[in-house]
Amino acid sequence: MSAKRKSKGVEFIRKTWSNMKVQKIIVIITFLFVPLFLLVLFTYLPFFKMVEFSFYDMGYIGSREWVGLDNYIEVFTRDDCLNALKLSGYYLLGSVVQIAIALLFATILSFKPKGSSFFRAMLYFPSLICGISVGFIFKYFYTHGFVLDSIIQLFGIPLDSIPFWLRDTKINNWVLVISSIWRYMGQNMILFIGAIVSVDTTQYDAAAIDGANAWHRFRYIILPSIKTIVIINMILAISGALSVFEIPYVITNGGFGTSTYFVLMDKLAHLNQKVGIASAMAVVLLTLILIVGITQKLVKKYMDSNYSIISSKKRRKSK
Amino acid sequence: MKNRLMAIILSITTIAVTTGCVIGDDDISNVENMEIAYKDMIVGETATDIKADLKILTNRTDLIDTDFSDYVNEFTSMYPNVTIKYEGITNYESDVTTRLTTENWGDVCCIPATVQLSDLEKYFESFGDYSYFENVYELSDSKMYDNKVYGLPSMGNVSGIVYNTAVFEEAGITELPDTPDEFLNSLKKIADNTDAIPMYTNYAASWTLTAWDSYITGSTGDPDYKRNLLVHLANPFSRQDDLTGPYAIYYTLYEAVNRGLTEEDPTTTDWEGSKVQINAGNIGCMVLGSWSVPQIKKAGENGDDIAYMPFPISVNGHQYASAISDYCYGVNVNSSADNKTAAMLYIKYLTESSGYALAQGGIPIVKDDEYPDFLKDFKNVTLVSDNPALKGEERYFDDINNMSEISLDADPTHVAEIIEAAIDNTKAFDEIMDEWNAAWTKAQQSEGIITD
Known part of the structure; x- marks a missing residue:
């Protein structure tokens, strides 16, 4: 009796597992798990932490103090x-x-x-x-008397008026x-x-x-x-x-x-x-x-x- | 069937691996205690068979393959079972601050200024009581809390001005200036009589600007000024009658820029280039700590022209110069006992016998060690270093400093602001000082400090 029921149970599991739909779901979950895990770990977790931080008066290290909306008020003022x-x-x-x-x-x-x-x-x-x-390129590009200025000087404009x-x-x-x-x-x-x-x-x-x-x-x-x-x-x-x-x-x-x-x-x-x-x-x-x-x-x-x-x-x- | 199995196995292993990672990091490591105290260690004799792999974080990326590797070789010849790896970090302060929040960042680092004194014990192993270090090391109180020392200075810096003697001579300056106005006159002479830029601000590099803050102690000659007085004084940035104190320092900068005695376009200054320029005599002087002197001497053929003078502020006719500790070495409180012992031995070697301080233009921290040659202009100058804050007030300076957003020694923006205002005449100098006073007062009030 119990053996029969057991085999029925095994049969049920076997059937569900071999079901195309269930297999599809398993495969999807398996493949999604890694990227989703990384996404949560490196994007959502830090994000929610940041939202939490925005309600505290805190530095990177040291103690923190709950200040409610004070930080937001300060941003707007x-x-x-x-x-x-x-x-x-x-x-x-x-x-x-x-x-x-x-x-x-x-x-x-x-x-x-x-x-x-x-x-x-x-x-x-x-x-x-x-x-x-790009920043460094333009820093030197705009330096007084450097790239841009020497190009302008070619047109006869003196450095003093640049x-x-x-x-x-x-x-x-x-x-x-x-x-x-x-x-x-x-x-x-x-x-x-x-x-x-x-x-x-x-x-x-x-x-x-x-x-x-x-x-x-x-x-x-x-x-x-x-x-x-x-x-x-x-x-x-x-x-x-x-x-x-x-x-x-x-x-x-x-x-x-x-x-x-x-x-x-x-x-x-x-x-x-x-x-x-x-x-x-x-x-x-x-x-x-x-x-x-x-x-x-x-x-x-x-x-x-x-x-x-x-x-x-x-x-x-x-x- | 095979596919199904594969799917199950795959899903189980991925879950196991990924959750395993998370759980693994949650381990709470126990703090191990060392057997030998720092003061009892003798480099080369204590625990020579110790086994440890050390990782050291440093801001001196330029020295890793040169000086540091020599020191490591010399040290490991005494301690053959110790390996030492340096990791250089360019954006040192903020990167290390972030790393400290994890426990396994390495064994030794230069303690960033962002760690408040009261938090030191959470991250660093104590070297011992101040009562011992007070008598053997200079500046050993800079990373001290509750009479315990958590960091030992790699060297001390003297705050002065690097200048080119040849340019000063050509300009006709025979005596070094010792008040802000005399200094400005000297700069004017350089502008009139030579082709050199009298003073170079190094505005664009921006970290160079915090050098200005380090003259505060020297500008008053009072070792209690920075950590004990500044937090209690009402409007500390106001003008003093004898032109001393913080006002005088920034006044010198503002006036120099405003009178056109600095480079024309500060936005495009170049730090590496400036060392070559001052060496070649195209720049008269630069306001930087003594660490810069060896680098500038090496930056060209005229190293002998480079000299160092005290900042031109006199208190009752006498000049003072701030002696400040450079980065302090701290040992990770979470390292193993062997690693801690090896780390402390190496730090003892570095500070006492490596010759690092002299090579880098600093003053050695061991009492009565000789000073570098270029400090000869300082023979009539008294060196002052900051006294620690009174008990119970250790947090005041850091808190007020950050809250006011002036952030002396950390944020160059307030010095940059002076240069910006001076160059375009957008703000009068007193106006800026009033703003600083207001911000400082507001921070003092929120900290509950009654000013006098």
């Missing part, structure tokens, strides 16, 4: 935090320029002019260099923005090229028959087709502008009014040992970026639904 956020405006404007330039190059290069792959590689190259090196690029508070943030454009433009360009390549080329031929020039082709065929990518790039640029770090950190170390939000956060955490406030700053920044991210998702959803309506209309028409 500190002048330097707000100034740092204002600096993002420079980088935001810069990213509009960056996207415009990237669109221009992407359009030109996707029509395969002579040496297009060479130029494509050249323009993408800065994105491959690590940010710290400004100090990194010292002059009227221009130094723009100078840094230009470096940032140089660094990230290639990335946008590659994305745009990818999008433009997917545009149906027969439309160009049709447009050419109708007498469209290059500008018309761009304005009425390319731009509408890659609208989603452009918008997404714009939104990515906003979160990028909020979290600028390497360029100002390496080139000016935040001096002469170039201390961005991240540079300030680093200073507070590592030099003043105010880990609590720095964590609160990070949480505030994360919230801002999350808002931007959600907007991006909503816009994409909206545009996708529009697109599917148009294409379904088209399909009906062709029937």
